[in-house]
Amino acid sequence: MVFTLSGRHLVAGEWLEGDGTFASLPAHGPAHDFAVGNVSLVNRAAEAAEEAFVSYGYASRAERAAFLRAIAGEIEARADEITEIGTQETGLPTARLQGERGRTTGQLRLFADHIEKGEYLDRRVDAALPDRQPAPRPEIRLIQRPIGPVAVFGASNFPLAFSTAGGDTAAALAAGCPVVVKGHSAHPGTGEVVAHAIEAAIKKTGIHEGVFSLIQGGSRQVGEALVQHPLIKAVGFTGSLTGGRALFNLCAGRPEPIPFFGELGSVNPMFLLPEAMKARAEALGEGWAASLTMGAGQFCTNPGIAIVMNGSEADRFITSMVEALQKVGSQTMLTDGIATAYQEGVGRFSGRNTAKPLYVTESSGRNALPNLFEISGDRFLADHALSEEVFGPLGLVVRVQSVEEMELIGRRLDGQLTVTIHMDAGDLDAAKRLLPILERKAGRLLVNGFPTGVEVVDSMVHGGPYPASTNFGATSVGTMSIRRFLRPVSYQNLPPELQPEDLRD
Incomplete structure (x- = not known):
């Protein structure tokens, strides 16, 4: 597969220009120009994500799993291009990029398998007790539901596993949440190639195009606009304490505060x-x-x-x-x-x-x-x-x-x-x-081990008390990371026809 970088943003199926350009700063190889993001692109991406949520948030688990597996396959189809641009931009060795690509596609497939099983929905049913005294009890059913569009910030140190199609994106998509990614300016070319892979998976599976957008870096206004956009319902972030805390404060200061799942730093004693x-x-x-x-x-x-x-x-x-x-x-x-x-x-x-x-x-x-x-x-x-x-x-x-x-x-x-x-x-x-x-x-x-190396498994917790992360009850690695983008909803006395399909008998 021969690939030429466009330097544009992907917003709901369209590759768009921005306000001017910024040049990448590769460790070796040629530099490339990329469009700078702006608030107008953020608005367009968030509105498309909300439109996509109407269908994607209610898609079957099988449909979402097929989409995740399709993304993994399309990333693998672009393996050579990802490794080439990734090593140039980051200076990471080929073996590291190849291993990180395997981790990225592996977690997409792991999440697909996990949601197909359905245990993550934590379904609970309390049957009606019409004869209970002194008052009858209604039937109550509970299930976890996706929260809506999610903003994801690409990380500098993991151009694949914590960026465009990395753990936060995979977890949100698995939960049923459309994603708007702010690409990291350290590896914009890698982000663009991965975005093309996601775009191909969208077309292959027939998912709504608004389910994913990539807005390249180059402007702090993009990040600030993303976390404050009223249609964005949660944020996934990996980065510095200073930058993460600033975004966290913006999320908390919104008219409708939203969760900010930030991984901010650790000395791992x-x-x-x-x-x-x-x-x-x-x-x-x-x-x-x-x-x-x-x-x-x-x-x-x-x-x-x-x-x-x-x-x-x-x-x-x-x-x-x-x-x-x-x-x-x-x-x-x-x-x-x-x-x-x-x-x-x-x-x-x-x-x-x-x-x-x-x-x-x-x-x-x-x-x-x-x-x-x-x-x-x-x-x-x-x-x-x-x-x-x-x-x-x-x-x-x-x-x-x-x-x-x-x-x-x-x-x-x-x-x-x-x-x-x-x-x-x-x-x-x-x-x-x-x-x-x-x-x-x-x-x-x-x-009796060393902490470098984080297994992507059901039992992993990658998070901790502040400042390691902003939400000590969450993890950004492993299948439990999907829970960050779900919320429990109880349904009382709803006829089966109105209940979510996953909650029906």
Whole structure:
């Protein structure tokens, strides 16, 4: 399949121009011009999505599942084009793009299978009790219903799995909600190719064209207009704390506030307990180095902080970590802006008297090298800025004097996507003390593993208390993510002809 980028927006089946253009900034290869979005396009896309909801929101589960599978197939049909433009725009290696494409198509098919089973509808029926005294009880039936058009913001660090046809889009479509995507300006070409795949799936399955629109980036007005549009009923977002919080506030300040499902940042701390450190300090250091530097540290589950007991085992752990980091070469970051922010983050650590440099490098341009610092537990607790995310391969070792100090740090932590405990059998009592504390801080708890790598399965929770995400009761990965775009509705005494088809006997 030969593909030429149009640089336009896809709005309800039409490829449209915008207000001027912006140029992509690829890591390598040619730059391309893309139309800048505007408020008029947002209005048109939202109105088309509302029109599509009249039919798509009431389509059968089989029809929606067929649509999701068709999108997956059309993405695979454009595999080479997606990999080519994706590697150019992001600098990610071919194998990473291929793996992410498989995750994207896999979750579309997983969601199709899930909605066909129907359990997610949480159907409940309380039969009528006409003879009940002192008053009869009516028949009441409950089912989960789609909420309406959803806005999705593409993520910079996942051009496929968290962007145009990524998890938020797939979950909303599975729930029965049309989607308006604001593409990320870091990979607009990748977004356009995927949008063509969705357009082809719409035509193949006969779905209303308003079910999906892509409005490219280039203007903050697009995002602000999207989250404030009265026809948009929820927002899915993955990005920075600053940008996400601003959009969250706009959603909350609307005449009709709407849910903002934002994933905003996490340092994913690890607690390395004494017996585990005695047994395998060197191996833990090597494992952390590999996880910390994977993908230039540009994963939301990147483990940025290791809390260890002070002593010789901590020395062994750090020596192994530094030796492993020294073998890591320069890696290309996703955007110039991300690279600059990483360099500034390293500078903040270097400029603090409280943080001791263990391995400090100098990154330049769009390339990144790893950095490692150390601090005592009491100084870490006194400087909250050291517990804030630096997006990239920067690690911080926190040396503590006791398990009690570990508990104190656990209580002071902000919300996280993940928290990890490394332990052996002799650490069980300490782990039991930590677990009730850490369970309140994260959506996913790990033992003896590293958090990079998020399985797309029924049991996954990818979310956590603020600021990891803005809704601690939700997940952006796994089949439970569909629930974000549903609401329960009770039907009292409705004849079968009026009930939703999925609720009838």
